[in-house]
Amino acid sequence: MNDGASIATGQAVRGSSRAAGQPSDDALLAQLALGQGDAARLLAGRHLPRVLSVAVRVLGDRAEAEDVAQEAMLKLWRIAPEWEPGRAQVSTWLYRVVMNLCIDRKRRARGGTVGIDTVPEPVDPAPTAPETLQARARMQALEAALDSLPDRQRQAVVLRHMEGLANPEIAEILGVGVEAVESLTARGKRALKAALAGRRAELGFDDDRS
Helix, strand or coil, X not given: CCCCHHHHHCCCCCCCCCCCCCXXXXXHHHHHHCCCHHHHHHHHHHHHHHHHHHHHHHHCCHHHHHHHHHHHHHHHXXXXXXXXXXXXXXXXXXXXXXXXXXXHHHHHCCCCCCCHHHCCCCCCCCCCHHHHHHHHHHHHHHHXXXXXXXXXXXXXXXXXXXXXXXXXXXXXXXXXXXXXXXXXXXXXXXXXXXXXXXXXXXXXXXXCCC
């Protein structure tokens, strides 16, 4: 199986979160600190979708992920008056908060089950019925495989291969060294590949190279 084939099923394309001519995150936080409500709306529109996506993949439960995403954004609103421009990227700060909130929730719920059916189906502009079924099967298989990983490996894989973050940024988010991130992602990829190896034909990976 191609190393990236299973991961690419649920991969998010990481693009610019700020349109040309729009104020920076630092500027919006300064406005928010002054009580300008539009700043909160713009920041939420810019960051909430990706924050929610990451939380869903780490927790495997959309309802829990929505709570985490909302809590993370509320923490950002509260810290606005103390925000120091240039000290950190808002996206990196949010990822770190989300990961910590997810860890807390998973520790509290240790031993519980994860509802794979709550994971949203990937968006496809005009899929055929077989394509839709296969895409759903791939997504569910990926989410189940991700859920089998240790917490740190799952977080590293999600941030590196689904969010497209660079290893130094992941290291900052997880509070570990770059070498540790490389080790976590490598072990996570191997574990995912092993978990999905027996379902190559079912998931349409017959032609992928090992």
